[in-house]
Amino acid sequence: MPTSQKPSSLPPNDTRPWPAPGVQMDNARVFLTECARSRARTLLLPDKDADGLCSALIVHHTLIQLGAAPASLAVHFPAKGSNIHAAASRAAIAASRARFVIATDQGSRGGPAIAPDPAVRTLVLDHHWSEGFPDGAVVCSSAACPPVATSATLAFEVCQPLLDDTRRMGQGNAAAMDVRVVQERLEWLCAIGTMGDLGTSFKWTPPFPDVRECLRRWTKKTLGEAVALVNAPRRSAEYDVETAWRALLHCTSPKDLVSPRTGGDVVRLFEAREAVAAETARCSRSPPAFSGDGRVALVRVSSGAQIHPLIATRWAGSLKGPRLEIVMCANDGYTPGMTNFSCRIAKNRRGGGGADNPEVDIIGALKEYAARVPGLREAMGDNFARGHKEASGGIVRTEQFEKLWDVMAGAEREGDEPARKKRKGTKGQPVQKNTLEGWLKAV
Structure with a gap:
């Protein structure tokens, strides 16, 4: 979507909350603003697929723009076959010494707090249906607000106004990138994450964001290939999710993600995709x-x-x-x-x-x-x-x-x-x- 435009809007005369209840959206923005200004250690807990990774990276880039120190941001991925609620993950969260924890696209559930330390503040951004949430968490969920937004779209809708505020007021992290550059990156991250869950043929009709400019610039073909490549490492037997995270973090455009000439982590994405394709063909x-x-x-x-x-x-x-x-x-x-x-x-x-x-x-x-x-x-x-x-x-x-x-x-x-x-x-x-x-x- 052109950076001059606002996030999505509901059709005229439609007052339904979207993509999540307004109070939840406001609470999430307050959480992110306070997290960034504290410059305290922050742990991101994204799900392993394109939607989870992109939603966490939208939050990651926004926090830096709001003033968070890049070195204060860390990420944790549960072991293969596990989840953030398992004992091993809880131990890793405690060992991170994070004061803020942000879980994206992790599949909400009720029960104990995600972080064992009650002093740790937690935000949950999710779109999976749940009748309960972790104790003490600030929750922003799109599950009850149809059409249900993906976690990437939800994160985009939460974060975009915060970037608009920093641009208008000239505030934020002086060492961060130009706000317009970040907004463009958030747009294609939103597109890749959403297409990862809803498919490349998804129709971006209201209330979903207007991404026409993004689709024209990068093309559905490129974005669709990026989705497949980003999803490949977590599907492989090696479960190399960190590679997909690093590729998304360091690539400056979707074209970088789909070109083996980019080298490093991107080459590994192609290798993982070939391995998964061969195994899928065998088992199909x-x-x-x-x-x-x-x-x-x-x-x-x-x-x-x-x-x-x-x-x-x-x-x-x-x-x-x-x-x-x-x-x-x-x-x-x-x-x-x-x-x-x-x-x-x-x-x-x-x-x-x-x-x-x-x-x-x-x-x-x-x-x-x-x-x-x-x-x-x-x-x-x-x-x-x-x-x-x-x-x-x-x-x-x-x-x-x-x-x-x-x-x-x-x-x-x-x-x-x-x-x-x-x-x-x-x-x-x-x-x-x-x-x-x-x-x-x-x-």
Whole structure:
């Protein structure tokens, strides 16, 4: 968007809060301003994907413009298969001696404070649905303000007015870059992060920011390739998220991100993308099994790479069936003893609504299946059915996932005779004898 323009505005006569409730937006801006002026040690906790990294970098550059010392800003990424609420991450947060902690796109949840020290101030910027948030955190969430903004868009909307204020008042960090240069960088970071979650074909209609100038300057092709490259390291078996962070931090434009001649970290992005593509191709050949009620298709893989979301998305675009709602890919090779799984809505059920095509709620469906086994939902904990209603998943112990799939495989279709025996396709047993081709013919 041209730097002379303001962040997004709601359509005329529309007073709905967007991208988050006004009081939350104000509180987030006050938090960032006080954080920068304190020049105290600050720890950023971004999620590992394009949306998480870009939202944190929008905050990073804004803090510097507001007066924070670059050396006071640090970043922490949880270990592969972990999260910021795990014991190891809490220990790392405590060891950082940060006085301010900012979590972006981490998937909100209720419970203890993110930082063990109650004196540490915490800000959560997120767009994932949650019924609770960490104790004591200042929360700015777009989850309840449709159309739901990504974390990158949310961060952009929070930070852009702060940059406008520094430019008008001539305040901020004297050692920082020109405010206009930073605003341009925030624009393409917003575009890359948002396209990372919503796709390169996303229509930037109000109330989303006006990024027409950004798209013209860098092109959707370049921005889309940047998304793929930035996401590659965290999907690789090496889980090299720091490389993607450094590449985004030091590149001055999207063109730098998509050119191997930039060298260093950018070359590593290309290597990671090739490795992930090869592993995705290998595992995409696994045939799906189907739940007894026909609502869920399951593709099983075993890989050290985080390819289960990619494979779920691929199959969701091709599988069809009159009852099919959810495509799930389960990966038992990503974390020892655990099954990581991702779910996507089947193509024929997207954009649902009305009696003929009711809306699919993946989180609700997963919880409903789990509730059929007493105690299973509770045993799987907070890492089950995370994310969005349209794109969910989880990380659970493998034996728990097998129980969940047993429930799905044994589920009966509405109107079926109850005595029919179902094929379960549990781990170590044949999934099912009918082929995908035969199933497609049958339906």
